[in-house]
Amino acid sequence: MSSVASVALMQSVVEIEQHVAADGWNQRPRMFALVPTADLLVTQPSMAAALGLTDESAESGGIPGLTSIEQDGLALDQPLDEMLAKMVWPAAVEGCALVIESQMLPPSAEEQIPQDPKGAELERWVTKHPERQDVRxxxxxxxDGTRQAAIRLRSKDSDMEVLSGPDLVPNLTAALLETFEE
Structure with missing residues (x-):
């Protein structure tokens, strides 16, 4: 993992999170393909132009290393893990990003979890828990395995309060990496 790739990915994930945050809360999951901007300029010049990316801005260093392209038509009628297991990316896609909203509890709530809860039962229990936090x-x-995440708490809904780092959501990161395995 190069530091250049890590920086480009961090810039992308922050931009994607802010883009989605501009639409407010209570959104469906959103998936983005990440393509090298330099490749996009060569292979898709009309798309690059529509995004405001030009050879002149590339030469001046004014373009991001990666360009995110939102994917429409996600199969949201199935569990997320099943949807991700079916995804295949073309070679031109260097990475991907997923934005989802969820709820989390503090570690102290683990002891309170009902014994052997089923999916819907556990979801209802978490939703009603007084220490629940809504997160995006x-x-x-x-x-190449480079990873980044950005997490926004609904209770601290500000760009300045977004947490970021490579290891914040390890299970989701692993699931996204599997979409690139052949």
């Missing part, structure tokens, strides 16, 4: 997680990975 933007998780991004590259084919």
């Amino acid at each position: 997680m933007a998780v991004a990975v590259l084919r």
Whole structure:
């Protein structure tokens, strides 16, 4: 994992999270393909132009290393793990990012979890828990294993309060990396 890739991925995940945050809360999951901007300029010049990316801005260093392209048509009628297990990316896609909203509890709540809860039962229990936090997680990975995440708490809904780092959501990161395995 190069530091250049890590910086480019961090910039992408922060931009994606802010883009999604601009639409407010209570959103469906959103998936983004990440492509090298330099490749996009060569292979898709009309798309690059529509995004405001030009050879002149590339030469001046004014373009990001990665460009995110939102993917429409996600199969949201199935569990997230099943949807991700079916995803296949073309070679031109260097990485991907997923933004989902969820709820989390503090570690102290683990002892209170009902014994052997079923999926819907556990979900209802978490939703009613007084210490529940609503979160938006933007998780991004590259084919080479580089990873980054940005997490926004609904209770601290500010760009300045977004937590970021490579290891914040390890299970989701692993699931996204598997979308690149052949």
